[in-house]
Amino acid sequence: MTSQDRSPFMTHADPAAFPDSSYLLGDLLAERFTCRAYRPEPVADAVIDRMLELAQMSASWCNTQPWNVIITQGQATERFRAALFAEASSDKHEAQPDIDYPQSFPGIHAERRREVGWQLYDSVGVQRGDRAASAKQALENFRLFGAPHVALIYCERELGPYGAIDCGVYLGTLMLAAQSLGLGMTPQAALAGHSALIRRHFAVPDNLMFVVGAAFGHADHDHAANGFRSRRAPVEENIRKLRD
Numbered sequence: 001m002t003s004q005d006r007s008p009f010m011t012h013a014d015p016a017a018f019p020d021s022s023y024l025l026g027d028l029l030a031e032r033f034t035c036r037a038y039r040p041e042p043v044a045d046a047v048i049d050r051m052l053e054l055a056q057m058s059a060s061w062c063n064t065q066p067w068n069v070i071i072t073q074g075q076a077t078e079r080f081r082a083a084l085f086a087e088a089s090s091d092k093h094e095a096q097p098d099i100d101y102p103q104s105f106p107g108i109h110a111e112r113r114r115e116v117g118w119q120l121y122d123s124v125g126v127q128r129g130d131r132a133a134s135a136k137q138a139l140e141n142f143r144l145f146g147a148p149h150v151a152l153i154y155c156e157r158e159l160g161p162y163g164a165i166d167c168g169v170y171l172g173t174l175m176l177a178a179q180s181l182g183l184g185m186t187p188q189a190a191l192a193g194h195s196a197l198i199r200r201h202f203a204v205p206d207n208l209m210f211v212v213g214a215a216f217g218h219a220d221h222d223h224a225a226n227g228f229r230s231r232r233a234p235v236e237e238n239i240r241k242l243r244d
């Protein structure tokens with residue numbers, strides 16, 4: 001396993017070497033993590049609005065800005081959580097994402113997936129081989145990890161994969177915007193498996209495809225599920241630099 005802690009990416013021997021903005025962004029990137037336990041109190045409307053204004057600055061192909069986003073709060077979150085959890089807990093449910101899930105996670109991708117999975121299970125005390133306990137932790141996705149809000153990101157089907165890419169760019173900006181406001185956020189592909197239920201529940205028109213969800217709120221920093229940080233491969237593992 002070649003992955004490493006995140007700090008080497010953020011620190012530099014000579015902090016004067018780059019503009020301050022690089023360190024500001026580095027701090028946000030280093031502090032952000034996928035939050036998997038929330039405090040129940042809602043986020044103030046003004047803070048949600050600021051997060052959405054910041055995310056609205058995302059780039060998109062031809063400036064199409066194709067993200068269609070549903071945001072819930074209060075009873076709207078509670079009703080959705082109850083419906084989602086009921087479906088996810090039923091043995092009969094089969095995942096029906098609007099965008100196909102990966103066929104497999106080949107090679108190093110499976111290793112990285114396993115590593116972060118075990119980081120989570122170790123932090124919440126799930127033992128190797130305890131399938132009931134790991135399934136219970138996975139079900140937390142459908143309790144929205146206790147978050148008071150969720151963002152559900154849709155895109156016109158006709159825009160195809162590039163519309164979904166734009167929504168992925170939007171999700172990335174949204175996560176950094178949330179971090180800049182001191183909020184926790186959980187990107188959730190798990191919700192895509194319930195796209196039919198979500199479509200019915202929120203009366204989403206058929207021309208839109210579900211891309212990804214993101215629960216958000218105030219992180220519960222004392223919760224064990226928030227007590228680890230995922231690692232990153234050294235830059236050289238992902239980048240091929242060509243020089244003459």
Ligand SMILES: Cc1cc2nc3c(=O)[nH]c(=O)nc-3n(C[C@H](O)[C@H](O)[C@H](O)COP(=O)(O)O)c2cc1C
Binds near residue numbers: 032034036212
């Ligand atoms: C598109 C996308 C979908 C994700 N879906 C889920 C999910 O359904 N449930 C979950 O717990 N984490 C989900 N994650 C979080 C990843 O597991 C996490 O980003 C990764 O392990 C790196 O950890 P970090 O976000 O804490 O840096 C998702 C992340 C992304 C970008």
